[in-house]
Structure formats: C-alpha cells, structure tokens
Amino acid sequence: xxxxxxxxxxxxxxxxxxxxxxxxxxxxxxxxxxxxxxxxxxxxxxxxxxxxxxxxxxxxxxxxxxxxxxxxxxxxxxxxxxxxxxxxxxxxxxxxxxxxxxxxxxxxxxxxxxxxxxxxxxxxxxxxxxxxxxxxxxxxxxxxxxxxxxxxxxxxxxxxxxxxxxxxxxxxxxxxxxxxxxxxxxxxxxxxxxxxxxxxxxxxxxxxxxxxxxxxxxxxxxxxxxxxxxxxxxxxxxxxxxxxxxxxxxxxxxxxxxxxxxxxxxxxxxxxxxxxxxxxxxxxxxxxxxxxxxxxxxxxxxxxxxxxxxxxxxxxx
Numbered sequence: 001x002x003x004x005x006x007x008x009x010x011x012x013x014x015x016x017x018x019x020x021x022x023x024x025x026x027x028x029x030x031x032x033x034x035x036x037x038x039x040x041x042x043x044x045x046x047x048x049x050x051x052x053x054x055x056x057x058x059x060x061x062x063x064x065x066x067x068x069x070x071x072x073x074x075x076x077x078x079x080x081x082x083x084x085x086x087x088x089x090x091x092x093x094x095x096x097x098x099x100x101x102x103x104x105x106x107x108x109x110x111x112x113x114x115x116x117x118x119x120x121x122x123x124x125x126x127x128x129x130x131x132x133x134x135x136x137x138x139x140x141x142x143x144x145x146x147x148x149x150x151x152x153x154x155x156x157x158x159x160x161x162x163x164x165x166x167x168x169x170x171x172x173x174x175x176x177x178x179x180x181x182x183x184x185x186x187x188x189x190x191x192x193x194x195x196x197x198x199x200x201x202x203x204x205x206x207x208x209x210x211x212x213x214x215x216x217x218x219x220x221x222x223x224x225x226x227x228x229x230x231x232x233x234x235x236x237x238x239x240x241x242x243x244x245x246x247x248x249x250x251x252x253x254x255x256x257x258x259x260x261x262x263x264x265x266x267x268x269x270x271x272x273x274x275x276x277x278x279x280x281x282x283x284x285x286x287x288x289x290x291x292x293x294x295x296x297x298x299x300x301x302x303x304x305x306x307x308x309x310x311x312x313x314x315x316x317x
Contacts, residue, residue, distance in 0.1 A: 001308035001316055002044050004051045008037065010299030012065040012241075012285040017116075018073035020291040021046060022054070025305050026078060028062025037063035039078050041090050044307055051307075055090050057097055067112040070119035075099075075136070077122060079109035085124055087136060104132060104141055111154040117162040125152035131167055133179060145177055147184050154197045154241075160205040168198035174210050176222060188225050190218055197241045203249040209266075211239035217254055219266050230266040234275075240284045247293040255283035261298045263310065278306055278314040 008027035016022035021044040029035030037059040043052045061081040069075035074091040078098075083105040086098040111125035121135045121142070131145040131152055150170035158164040163179045174195060176186035191212035201207035201219075207229065211217045217232040217239055236258035245251035250267040261283055263274030281301035289295035294310035306314040 001306065001312060001314055002049045002051045003315070004040070004042055004053075004305040004307075006038070006040060006299070006303045006305060008035075008062075009281075009301040009303055010285055010305060011063060012079075013287050013297045013299045013305055014066050014068055014076075015287050015289040015291075015295065015297055016068055016073070017070060017290050018068070019043075020289060020295070023287070023297055023305075023307065024066040024068065024076050025299055026063040026066045026285070027299075027303075028064065028081065031301055032062040032064065032081065035062065037061055037080065039063055039066060039076070039086075039088060040305075041076070042305070055094065057086070057088050057094055059086065064108065064110050065112045067114045067122060069122075069136070070114045070116055077112055077114070079112050079124065081108045083107055083109060083126065083128070085109055085112070085134070100139065102134060102139070102141070104144075105130065107151075110151065113155045113157050113165070115157050115162060116159060117157070123155040123157070123165060125155040125167060127151040129169075131155055131177075143179065145184075147175060148173070150194075153195070156199045156208075158200050158205055159202050166198045166200065166208055168195040168210060170194040172212075174198050174208065174220070176208075186222060186225070188220055188222075190220065190228075191216070194238075196239065199242050199244050199252070201244050201249065202246050209242050209244065209252055211242040211254060213238040215239060215256075217242055217252070217264065230271065232264050232266060232271050234262060234264075234272045235260065240282070241286050243286060243288050245288055246290040247288075253286050253288055253296060255286040255298055255300070257282045257284075259283050259300070261286055261296070261314075274310065276308075276314055279304065 012026040065079035105126040107127040148169040154168040193213035279300040285299040308314040
C-alpha cells in the first residue's frame with residue numbers, strides 16, 4: 001500500500017471528504033518543539049503504490065493538525081504552533097497561499113474540526129486552554145469557549161446536532177458544549193490523566209469516545225455518563241488520537257505513543273480486532289475515509305504516512 005515520506009515529523013493526517021484518493025498531512029520539524037512546519041496535500045494513484053504530491057505549504061512554525069473544509073473541495077485549515085490558523089486553497093499556487101491567517105489564540109493551536117452538518121464553520125482547540133468557533137467569512141472568531149483548566153487538545157462536532165461539540169483536555173475532562181448555551185452542558189471526568197482525543201460515534205449521537213495518557217480508550221453514553229459503556233485496554237503508552245468509523249457503528253481506530261495503530265469493536269468482549277505496528281516512532285495521526293469503507297491513513301514521528309485498506313499490511317507494496 002502507498003507510503004509517503006515527509007521531511008518533518010508527522011502530526012496529523014486527514015482524508016478528503018470530496019476525493020477518495022486525496023489526503024492532507026500536518027508536519028513539524030524537530031518533533032514540533034522548535035522549527036518550521038509543512039502541510040502536504042497528496043493524491044494516491046488507483047493503479048500503483050506511487051503517491052503524487054499535489055502541493056505543499058511551508059510555515060515558519062510547526063503544524064499540529066489539518067482539517068478539510070466541508071463546503072469547498074480545495075480548501076483546508078491548518079493548526080499552527082504560533083497560535084494561528086492558516087487557511088489554504090489547493091487550487092491556487094503556493095505563493096497565493098495562505099488565503100488568510102487567523103491569529104487569536106495565545107498559545108499553540110493543537111486541534112481543528114470542521115462542522116460536518118452545517119459545513120460553514122470550524123472549531124480550534126489550543127494550549128491556551130480555550131476553544132474558538134470560526135467561519136471563513138469572518139476574520140475574527142465568532143465565539144471563545146473558556147472552561148478547561150489546562151490545554152485543549154481535541155475538538156469534535158456531533159455528527160447529527162449542528163450546534164453540539166465535545167472537547168478533550170489535559171485537565172482530565174471531556175466537556176460537551178452547545179454553541180447556543182453560555183457554558184458547557186456536561187462535564188465528563190473521564191480519566192485520571194490527560195485526555196488527548198475525543199470523537200463522536202457516527203451512528204449513535206449519544207456515544208462519545210475519549211483517549212488518554214492512561215493508555216485507555218473509554219466509550220461514554222452522554223445520557224448516563226457516570227460509568228463508561230466500554231473501556232478499551234491494549235495500548236502500551238498514551239493514546240494520541242481516536243476516530244470512529246464512518247461506515248461501521250461499533251468500530252473505531254486509535255494510534256499511540258506505543259507506535260501502533262489499533263482497530264477496536266467496542267461491543268464485543270475481545271474488543272481489539274486489529275493491530276498495525278508499521279510505525280517506528282510515536283504514531284500520532286490517524287484517519288478513516290468517509291468515502292471508502294475501510295480505507296485508513298496514519299502518520300507518526302518516523303516521518304512516514306501510510307494509506308491502507310483495513311485487514312491489509314500497511315507496509316505491503
């Protein structure tokens with residue numbers, strides 16, 4: 001399956017919601033501690049393992065996340081270590097990019113998510129402990145959400161309710177928000193260590209997953225969140241990112257500092273249904289295609305991006 005080498009350390013990978021063979025990659029120099037960044041947009045060949053780089057955008061600081069626009073097939077947003085969000089258009093040459101730079105966060109922007117139902121707005125999560133709501137039409141954010149007591153690493157829109165989203169933080173909580181409400185509507189004290197990632201189930205809008213430094217993934221039902229629906233143990237180190245399948249209700253994928261990508265069925269006793277150990281450094285980015293059932297992508301600090309079909313060996317040519 002296709003492999004792409006990046007000059008810098010991989011941080012995030014996102015498959016396009018418009019083109020089944022296109023993906024964007026966020027990378028940062030020197031493991032994101034200090035140095036430049038680059039956003040790569042690549043196209044897979046349907047007939048060969050060769051990957052074609054469509055375009056790349058260089059940044060003065062590391063790039064921690066990317067998110068595709070849900071309304072413009074060539075537009076993506078990037079989370080930058082200087083606290084800015086850069087907006088890029090892959091249909092324009094690099095010298096015409098970024099289209100704009102949105103700078104309000106006081107510290108690194110770590111996570112982004114585009115609204116999949118309304119398609120006109122996106123969220124940013126920052127190490128300044130806040131979340132901001134944006135549209136591409138306005139140069140200033142629409143709203144700032146401040147409740148978390150430590151870095152916010154991840155934000156995720158609910159797939160069915162256009163005003164509801166969740167956030168995961170280093171303060172060991174997941175918070176549920178409704179943009180129509182003044183504050184968070186729910187606080188889930190999910191783990192005893194930092195929570196790096198959260199995602200909503202795509203078939204049951206009351207189920208949400210959280211992933212933590214404590215090596216576990218927990219599934220929660222927001223109607224009764226005192227006890228998790230399921231606890232998924234199997235990673236050897238912190239779980240960095242999780243994603244529910246857009247095609248199968250009970251399936252989710254995770255990646256970890258233990259260098260593996262894992263596939264889980266949270267409704268069965270032996271929940272771990274697949275483990276991929278193709279990375280040789282921290283695995284920090286993973287995604288599942290909304291267009292192709294079972295198509296997966298991952299990236300890590302080994303400067304490699306893998307794209308493969310569930311059940312296949314990511315390293316197989």
